[in-house]
Amino acid sequence: MDFISSILQDLLNTLFSFTGDLGIAIVLITLMVKLLLMPLSLKQRFAMRKQQDLVGQMSHIKEKYKNNTKELEKQLQKHSAESMKSMLGCSTLILQMPVVYALYNTFLNMTQVSSSALIPWISSLNVSDNLFIIPCIYALTMLAPNLISFIPYFKASTQIAFNKQMAITTVIMSFILTAKTPVSIGLYFITSSMYSLIEDVCFRIYVKQKNKLSIN
Template sequence: MNIIFNFFNNILGSIFNLTGDWGIAIILLTILVRIILFPFSIKQKSEMYNQQRISQKIQDIKTKYKNNEKKVKEETVKYEQELAKSTLGCLVTFIQLPVLFTLYNVVMKMPVQVGTIILPWVSSIKMHDSYYIIPIIYGLVSICPQLITNLDYFKVLKEVKLSKTNLIITSIFSILITIKAPIALGLYFITTSLFTLFEEIGYRFYIKKFNVLSSNS
């Protein structure tokens, strides 16, 4: 962990030397981390998309042969084997945990109380936001990747209808974990969520284009 701490501490310090602002440095560091994790994230999205596609095929088979259980088993066995091959799961989330803990330590060990030009109402990014603006922003931004899956333009499969309860729970949870957290971590969470949003939009554009090309070929 010390190696990771020193690595990110040095990178954060180098970015600060270029920008002169710790808030901007944290945002750029977060973007850098997500760019490094980008191949893993895309691979994870591809597996999730493949799982949804296979699950949809299995459901279609069950509907088509609903009165023939033997035929259903024959037709679905190969798809069920494919589903069992998925290995990535929440890999990207788990990879980010050491980064999150390291960033927290880096921030808390800063020798001075510093603000940032992008949050003029903040006196120190080591403290929580007493105006609760950061938690509210994160609460709203965190649900955006889920919201676009319910927009017809971005749908790539017959996806499960978005649950309002899940949105509310996600938003409340996001607010709770940032309401007393250092503002620096709030910046990390917000930047990560925005990166995830644009990544999701880009991936769905790619899948839609791929599906169109496949259907025309």
């Protein structure tokens, strides 16, 4: 872990020297790490979608073979095996954690005292945002993935129903998480969340187009 943190710290210093703005350097290094981990992230998204599809298929099978116990058991065993494979695909998130944690730790232990043109109302990225603008922005970026599901084009047939209580909890926890932390951490969280949102939108568009082609 220390080895990864050391590499990321050196990269951050290089980007800071090149851009002359620590905030921009943080955004760039966050995007670089996200792009590096994109294959794992996409694999996780495909696995989660497959898991959702299998849940829908399972309900259909139970209804279809409700009067045929032998065939029902056979079909359920088959789909249970497929479900286990897709769950293993979701475990790719675990493989990302060491790098993500090292990146977070790099920003948390930053020694540079610098402002950024991206956040002009803050004198140093090592302090928290007393105006709470960063926490509000982060809370909104965390809520956005739930809101785009209301756009008809992005709505999936196997989509999990919107949970208002969960959405409110997400907003509150996101605000609390960044309210007293250094702005550098908040900037990292916002960049990471925005990247995930864009990746999610692109993934949904890809799935929609793929489904259209399969139908045609």
